[in-house]
Amino acid sequence: MKIVVQGFGVVGAATALNIVSSKNFKNNYKVHCIEKKNLAGVNKIENARMGKFPIETTDKSMSIALKKALEKKKITFGFDTNQYSKADIVIVSINCDLKSKNKINLKEFVKSFSEIINNISSNTLILIESTVPPGTCEKLLYPIMKKNLKKRKISLSKVFLAHSFERVTPGNNYLNSCKNTFKVYSGINKSSEKKCYNFLKTIVNFKKYPLIKLKNITSSETCKLMENSYRALNIAFIDEWVKFSENINIDLLSVIKSIKMRDTHKNIMLPGIGVGGYCLTKDPLFTKIASKQIFKLKNMDFPLSTKAVKLNKKMPDTSLEFIKKNVGFSLKKKKILFYGITYKENIGDIRHSPTVDLAKKLRKLKCDVFFYDPLIKVIKDKNIKFYDIKTKKLNFDLKILTVKHKETHSKTFFKKFTSDKGIIFDLNNVLSFDKIALLKKRNSPIFILGR
């Protein structure tokens, strides 16, 4: 069976490798991945052909799976849209971006969908796994599908459309998280739903994580947006409590720890530097926009989801104020090192990274800013330079921990990072209670956000 994946990014690459490696590579799937023929796309494809996974990650199983799939000739890559004509299943894993805070770039998404519709053959399932605004499949894609298939004299009943969003967790458990997850799905009609169910069953651990069918395709689209809006809101909630606690001398982390003891309050968030990444910065805005852009509904303002995005974007300011308040000297011309530049741990993705944001704010205060990250060596802003902590001395005015990459758990890392000079700031719960206690015992200067 031939599966074509449109988009070889953070999600598409993981999806492709999850499919080929299902049943320990003993399946009948051959996957072809299609990318855009621009510089970034060509780079991804050329590297993948040589066995290099497109995103740096601590999850080694990704590159192992890629190499094995190449060896077994189960995966190929390219740019030719004609490949859609040979597919039994096409999976759409491309980006659907915000154009502005009030508009989604649906034109681009629909254009990419047309590339598929203009090429596919009868008996193909199109499975949308991208996060799209509610109504996209039913109100935008399906009408295009009807019109174009008619033109191409392909029966509408022979092409199937379903939505099942991706719940991957990029990071240390990246590949596993594709298989071991409760997949939600729905189809535009019963036959699409059935095709989708039969396929998903073969690529996820459905006995432990049963598939969840929703009433219709718009419910599936909405589900992803609601779950991400909830998470963004949950994170935003903590900011006002951090600000409050900084003024009244309490240990907020211990307060939260005791709240978490209650079963109903387990997922309250800890203080942190803020929210980054591709999804939580845009998804909570999608439904409000779709209400107007797609459903023409009035007065659907989604005040909480909108406010959550705003608050989360400003969260690095809370960290900046925390630093300013505690250093006790002017930050001008001070030498600062960040440990961790990615938006989250164990994945080399810096989209909307709150650390980059904070680093830029410190640059504006005329600080000399450096970073070390095991997964990223260069960022766009050339004024924020990579500093190799593995080979150099660590004499800085401030050393700021922002990302809990896997290596931060090791004794070697702790020894190195706390050697030489510098006030340590932990803005994201990177150090364990024991390590903090040790530093305090040594009278090392350390400040922890939320304590």
Ligand SMILES: NC(=O)c1ccc[n+]([C@@H]2O[C@H](COP(=O)([O-])OP(=O)(O)OC[C@H]3O[C@@H](n4cnc5c(N)ncnc54)[C@H](O)[C@@H]3O)[C@@H](O)[C@H]2O)c1
């Ligand atoms: N990143 C995550 O953790 C995550 C998790 C769950 C869901 N999602 C959702 O999955 C979707 C993809 O996200 P991502 O993080 O992988 O984005 P990405 O930018 O990493 O990857 C998207 C890829 O699609 C390619 N592309 C765009 N149009 C194309 C076309 N017409 N033909 C071929 N390739 C094309 C782009 O070049 C890019 O490489 C988004 O809707 C996102 O919201 C992301």
